[in-house]
Amino acid sequence: MSTKTLATAVDASTARLAGEAHPVFLDLGKKSAKAVKKLRKGKGRLLDDVRETLQDLQASGRVAANAQPVIVIVRAKPKKKKRSLGGFF
Structure with a gap:
């Protein structure tokens, strides 16, 4: 879980509004294009990482x-x- 970071941009004025849902930003960093494609389709390890992170945040009470x-x-x-060998071989 070291590659995932959580950034919540909530200031004091918006924290007072308990009825509103505040967005949660999950930064997963740079990943392979194949992994990103699977995430968009709702599959793969990145989706599992997102689900695990959200469960951890809900268990700790940071996210409703x-x-x-x-x-x-x-x-x-x-x-x-791909590097070309220049036609030597």
């Missing part, structure tokens, strides 16, 4: 159990360029 907006931030690593 009701429906609350969750924004997942993840960046796809660019594909590595």
Whole structure:
């Protein structure tokens, strides 16, 4: 869980409004394009990481159990360029 960070941007004026649901931002960092594609489809290890993090936050009481907006931030690593050997082989 060290690659996941949680950033909540709630100031004092919005914290007073208990009736409103505050968004939760989950930053997963840079991941492979394949993993990001699976996350978009609702599958894969990244989705499991998101679910696990939300369960931990609900258990600790930092996030309400009701429906609350969750924004997942993840960046796809660019594909590595294949090096040409210059035609020597």
